[in-house]
Each structure stands twice: as structure tokens, then as C-alpha cells.
Amino acid sequence: PPGNPPVVSVLGKNFNTTKDWFNVPVNVLKATSRQLHLQNDHPVAITRQIIQANFPAPTYQCYNDFHPVVSTQQNFDSLGFPPNHPGRAKSDTYYINGSNLLRTHTSAHQADVFRQNSSDGFLIAADVYRRDAIDRSHYPVFHQMEGARTWDRTVMPGGDVAAAVRLDTEKLGTHDVVVEDPNPPYHPERNPIQEGHTEAEVTAIGQHLKRSLELMVIDIFKRAKMAAAQVDPDFVDEPLRMRWVEAEFPFTSPSWELEVYYEGNWLEVLGCGVVKQDILNNAGASTRVGWAFGIGIERIAMLLFKVTDIRLFWSQDERFLTQFEGVSANLDKLRLFKPFSKYPAARRDVSFWLPSSSSSPSAAGGNTGRSFHENDAMEVVRRVAGDAVEDVSVFDDFTHPKTGRRSIAYRIVYRLHERTLTAEEIKDMHDKVMAALVEDLGVEIR
Ligand code: PHE
Structure with missing residues (x-):
């Protein structure tokens, strides 16, 4: 996964990040403004x-x-969230460091x-x-x-x-x-x-x-x-x-x-x-x-x-x-939104084997293991394709009966509201998504 910058600035305030916790992609960071x-x-x-x-x-x-940016105290503890509440997991929440989050x-x-x-x-x-x-x-x-x-x-x-x-x-x-x-x-x-x-x-x-x-x-x-x-x-x-x-x-x-x-x-x-x-x-x-x-x-x-x-x-x-x-x-x-012309969507599939160590999802997401969480894959697609991705859905998920390895197949819909994506752009984006899935999650493309 991409490394963490030592410091991030959010709406004029600087925060030190920690490697074990930081998981905010650039597009999300930008959205804070x-x-x-x-x-x-x-x-x-x-x-x-x-x-x-x-x-x-x-x-x-x-x-x-x-x-x-608030503290874990504000977002969770002050409200009585138990220590093991799934909402606290890194798979669900964007952390700056162990005690600050979005x-x-x-x-x-x-x-x-x-x-x-x-x-x-x-x-x-x-x-x-x-x-x-x-x-x-x-x-x-x-x-x-x-x-x-x-x-x-x-x-x-x-x-x-x-x-x-x-x-x-x-x-x-x-x-x-x-x-x-x-x-x-x-x-x-x-x-x-x-x-x-x-x-x-x-x-x-x-x-x-x-x-x-x-x-x-x-x-x-x-x-x-x-x-x-x-x-x-x-x-x-x-x-x-x-x-x-x-x-x-x-x-x-x-x-x-x-x-x-x-x-x-x-x-x-x-x-x-x-x-x-x-x-x-x-x-x-x-x-x-x-x-x-x-x-x-x-x-x-x-x-x-x-x-x-x-x-x-x-x-x-x-x-x-x-x-x-x-x-x-x-x-x-108040007026209703008048849709402007819809540009065509492009559907591309990707299927991959999960690394053998991470075939079962961890219960609470956690911040230790390397287990696969669906949100991790979503995040990779989002980071590479940004607002050009309209939908990501699983269309196949199976575990090999002999090897026990798990394979997942996603269908990604690419579409911009502003213009038609060229065939080249789509291919380039999809190649990058696949490369990033391999790089970040250690999967093996099938
Ligand atoms: N914070 C809750 C949520 O995001 C909504 C909520 C607010 C529920 C206040 C009860 C009281 O789902």
C-alpha cells in the first residue's frame, strides 16, 4: 500500500500520521476542503x-x-462505543494516527x-x-x-x-x-x-x-x-x-x-x-x-x-x-435536477486469487493481520479511478475445494458525468486498477 506522508494538513491544521494507522487516500483528503x-x-x-x-x-x-478531524475519544469513547465495536476498525474508518480520525x-x-x-x-x-x-x-x-x-x-x-x-x-x-x-x-x-x-x-x-x-x-x-x-x-x-x-x-x-x-x-x-x-x-x-x-x-x-x-x-x-x-x-x-446527457458506461471485469494467508475475513477488521476486507479493494479502485468509477460489484466469490484459496471477481463500471471516456483511458485506468490490486493487496490476477 502507498506509504504515509509524515504530516497531513486538513483545513489548515497539521496532523502527524503514523504508519500503522494512516489510511486516508489523497482523494478523500482533498474532499475535506x-x-x-x-x-x-x-x-x-x-x-x-x-x-x-x-x-x-x-x-x-x-x-x-x-x-x-476528531479524536477516537470524541467519535467513539464519549458515546459509549465498546472497545471492540466494528465501527472502530481500520477497514471502516479513515485514521490519521492511532488517536485521530476523520x-x-x-x-x-x-x-x-x-x-x-x-x-x-x-x-x-x-x-x-x-x-x-x-x-x-x-x-x-x-x-x-x-x-x-x-x-x-x-x-x-x-x-x-x-x-x-x-x-x-x-x-x-x-x-x-x-x-x-x-x-x-x-x-x-x-x-x-x-x-x-x-x-x-x-x-x-x-x-x-x-x-x-x-x-x-x-x-x-x-x-x-x-x-x-x-x-x-x-x-x-x-x-x-x-x-x-x-x-x-x-x-x-x-x-x-x-x-x-x-x-x-x-x-x-x-x-x-x-x-x-x-x-x-x-x-x-x-x-x-x-x-x-x-x-x-x-x-x-x-x-x-x-x-x-x-x-x-x-x-x-x-x-x-x-x-x-x-x-x-x-x-x-426549489427545482428538480435536470439530468444532462448521460455519457456511456464501460464495464470491465477483474478476478483474482487472494493471497493464501488472507482467505477468511477477520471478525473486526483489526489493524494487525493482512486479511482481505472488501472495503480495501473498493478503496484501491477509488484511489486509482477516482470519480470515474460509478459502481463496483462482486459477481463471483468461491473457495477452491482442494487448495482452499479464495477467488473473487469484480465488475467495475466506469463512467464520467462530464464526457465520454476514451477506450484508451478506460484500458489505462483498468490496467492501473489491476496493478494496484496486486501491489496493495497482494492478490494474483487470474
Ligand atoms: N450517528 C448515528 C449514525 O450515524 C445516527 C444517530 C444520531 C442515532 C443520534 C441516534 C442519535 O448512524
């Missing part, structure tokens, strides 16, 4: 603004420029904001980084919005948070969308009511949380519908369907996910729950109880603007960027 959520009239920024509009000041205070979620800032925040709620929008598969809905960098709302027990009449929370829920107003599973039962061991919380409190906080997020999703879909009706007068509007499902996070209990029915599938749009009391206690806010949520901005932006390939958000092509001019200043001017 883009901050799409702050770029005026960019769909990611517009979507952030729409979400923000649903959580107004002064109750909610916005934090949109936290630095992307945040994998906006929750990394929860504890800090609970400590410093003086209002009852907050929102945090930021770029987040995850090693992952390559396809039209996954990119190693994306954006999230974190939100939280807490109530101070000591200032409640009679110390009763539940009554005050119920009152605040009434103030949110109602809606008439049928939520198909408004109250899924939650597992008493996976998702217990926390020590020190009463059932009445958790019920009230859960209702405030759900109502707030349902209203936000309804607002988003109302805007999407208006934008669609503008371009297509015959547009028939399918009624919005939502449901709640139980979820599990190390930093909330109980926890839920909100799913929305979209083009035939239930799509997970956000995770949330009652904040673990330890986080508040450790942040000097032990008298407070409340909820938090995290939502992926691109996923919402793809629905809102009808963008079907996540790479487009990173395009600097004027044909993309000029389409949304003026929307940041007036969110009611």
Missing part, C-alpha cells in the same frame, strides 16, 4: 437549510463548521456541544467519512445533520419533565399523515429505559422526538412534491408513507429509525433515540434529559432533487451547479 454543506446554492447546503428551517432558533442553535458521524460532537451549549437544543451539520462500497448511493464522504433537544429537570414545575415535554409536543402541532408503525415495541435488553428515567418521561420524550421528525420529513416531501409538480403538470402524487422501527445505537436508549416508502422500498432516513444519560452527565448537564437524531443529508437531497448518482454532488460542472442558483436565498424556489 469542499464542505458542500456550506456552499451556497449547492443541493447539500439547500437540504441542510430545509432541515434547519424545521428546528428554529432560539430553541435550536446551529453549529456548522466543526473541524472534520469523523464517521456528527454524533462525534454531541458531548462537546452538550458541554458548551446554553440553549435547549442544537443542530450540527458536517461532512463525515466512511470506507464503504462503491455504487450510486455510496461515496466515502457524505454529510450528516445531528439534532438534539433536552429539558432541564430542575426548572420544571414540580420537577416533572414529562408534563413539560407533552406541552412542548402540543406546541409542535399535528399532521394528518398516517404513520404505519408509530410505536414499535422496544426490546427490554437491547433498548432498556435507562436507570433514573421514568416510563412517563421516556414516553413523552419519544413522542416529542417522533412528532418533530415526522413534521420535518413531511415538510421535505411537500417541497419535493411542489418541485416535481412544477416540471410535470400531470405529476400524480403518491401519498407519503412513514414508519418507525426499533434500532440500536451505543449512545441512545431506547432507539428508533424512521423509514419512508419510496419507489417501492422502505428507505431508512434517520436514526434517533433518548440520549444516554452518561453522555449528559459527563458533559456537566446531569440535570438534563432529552433526545438526539442523526440524518444523512445526501440521501434526502437525492429524493428532493431527484439526483440518482451521489457523485454528482461532487461535480464542479457548471451544468450541475448553475441549476440551483438562487435557491439558498429562497427555499421555495
Whole structure:
């Protein structure tokens, strides 16, 4: 694998790298300077603004420029991730050194904001980084919005948070969308009511949380519908369907996910729950109880603007960027993305034998062995081909019955949004991908 530079600079801050940990490729490092959520009239920024509009000041205070490099303490420990949690693995997370990484979620800032925040709620929008598969809905960098709302027990009449929370829920107003599973039962061991919380409190906080997020999703879909009706007068509007499902996070209990029915599938749009009391206690806010949520901005932006390939958000092509001019200043001017001509895709296959020592994937990824992790192959393709790669999928995976060696075959789809790739460029890129797979992962091309 390519060596590590001794020092990397991220948004004006320098960090020493360590050889055992550093795994951030140049294209990902470069993306840290883009901050799409702050770029005026960019769909990611517009979507952030729409979400923000649903959580107004002064109750909610916005934090949109936290630095992307955080400590393992912030990203994991402060949130109660156990030491062996798979999210910590080098196969899933971009590390600068053993104690600094590119945040994998906006929750990394929860504890800090609970400590410093003086209002009852907050929102945090930021770029987040995850090693992952390559396809039209996954990119190693994306954006999230974190939100939280807490109530101070000591200032409640009679110390009763539940009554005050119920009152605040009434103030949110109602809606008439049928939520198909408004109250899924939650597992008493996976998702217990926390020590020190009463059932009445958790019920009230859960209702405030759900109502707030349902209203936000309804607002988003109302805007999407208006934008669609503008371009297509015959547009028939399918009624919005939502449901709640139980979820599990190390930093909330109980926890839920909100799913929305979209083009035939239930799509997970956000995770949330009652904040673990330890986080508040450790942040000097032990008298407070409340909820938090995290939502992926691109996923919402793809629905809102009808963008079907996540790479487009990173395009600097004027044909993309000029389409949304003026929307940041007036969110009611939201327009759907008008696709520009699609250039042809080129499919190329590569199959290889894994080095015999690494045929079984290690349980937690780990940072010691040389075992093969699919994300490692994805990363190699991404590093060589950059945004010219649209999709990578496994089409064959078998282990030789006699030798025990494992062979994997990938199909790579190359395509640019801006122009047609020449046959030479494709061949050159694919040759380089194969060479890099051999070089970095020690595989043997078949
Ligand atoms: N951080 C979680 C994720 O990235 C989302 C989340 C945020 C869940 C806050 C609960 C509370 O998946």
C-alpha cells in the first residue's frame, strides 16, 4: 500500500500520521476542503437549510463548521462505543494516527456541544467519512445533520419533565399523515429505559422526538412534491408513507429509525433515540434529559432533487451547479435536477486469487493481520479511478475445494458525468486498477 506522508494538513491544521494507522487516500483528503454543506446554492447546503428551517432558533442553535478531524475519544469513547465495536476498525474508518480520525458521524460532537451549549437544543451539520462500497448511493464522504433537544429537570414545575415535554409536543402541532408503525415495541435488553428515567418521561420524550421528525420529513416531501409538480403538470402524487422501527445505537436508549416508502422500498432516513444519560452527565448537564437524531443529508437531497448518482454532488460542472442558483436565498424556489446527457458506461471485469494467508475475513477488521476486507479493494479502485468509477460489484466469490484459496471477481463500471471516456483511458485506468490490486493487496490476477 502507498506509504504515509509524515504530516497531513486538513483545513489548515497539521496532523502527524503514523504508519500503522494512516489510511486516508489523497482523494478523500482533498474532499475535506469542499464542505458542500456550506456552499451556497449547492443541493447539500439547500437540504441542510430545509432541515434547519424545521428546528428554529432560539430553541435550536446551529453549529456548522466543526473541524472534520476528531479524536477516537470524541467519535467513539464519549458515546459509549465498546472497545471492540466494528465501527472502530481500520477497514471502516479513515485514521490519521492511532488517536485521530476523520469523523464517521456528527454524533462525534454531541458531548462537546452538550458541554458548551446554553440553549435547549442544537443542530450540527458536517461532512463525515466512511470506507464503504462503491455504487450510486455510496461515496466515502457524505454529510450528516445531528439534532438534539433536552429539558432541564430542575426548572420544571414540580420537577416533572414529562408534563413539560407533552406541552412542548402540543406546541409542535399535528399532521394528518398516517404513520404505519408509530410505536414499535422496544426490546427490554437491547433498548432498556435507562436507570433514573421514568416510563412517563421516556414516553413523552419519544413522542416529542417522533412528532418533530415526522413534521420535518413531511415538510421535505411537500417541497419535493411542489418541485416535481412544477416540471410535470400531470405529476400524480403518491401519498407519503412513514414508519418507525426499533434500532440500536451505543449512545441512545431506547432507539428508533424512521423509514419512508419510496419507489417501492422502505428507505431508512434517520436514526434517533433518548440520549444516554452518561453522555449528559459527563458533559456537566446531569440535570438534563432529552433526545438526539442523526440524518444523512445526501440521501434526502437525492429524493428532493431527484439526483440518482451521489457523485454528482461532487461535480464542479457548471451544468450541475448553475441549476440551483438562487435557491439558498429562497427555499421555495426549489427545482428538480435536470439530468444532462448521460455519457456511456464501460464495464470491465477483474478476478483474482487472494493471497493464501488472507482467505477468511477477520471478525473486526483489526489493524494487525493482512486479511482481505472488501472495503480495501473498493478503496484501491477509488484511489486509482477516482470519480470515474460509478459502481463496483462482486459477481463471483468461491473457495477452491482442494487448495482452499479464495477467488473473487469484480465488475467495475466506469463512467464520467462530464464526457465520454476514451477506450484508451478506460484500458489505462483498468490496467492501473489491476496493478494496484496486486501491489496493495497482494492478490494474483487470474
Ligand atoms: N450517528 C448515528 C449514525 O450515524 C445516527 C444517530 C444520531 C442515532 C443520534 C441516534 C442519535 O448512524
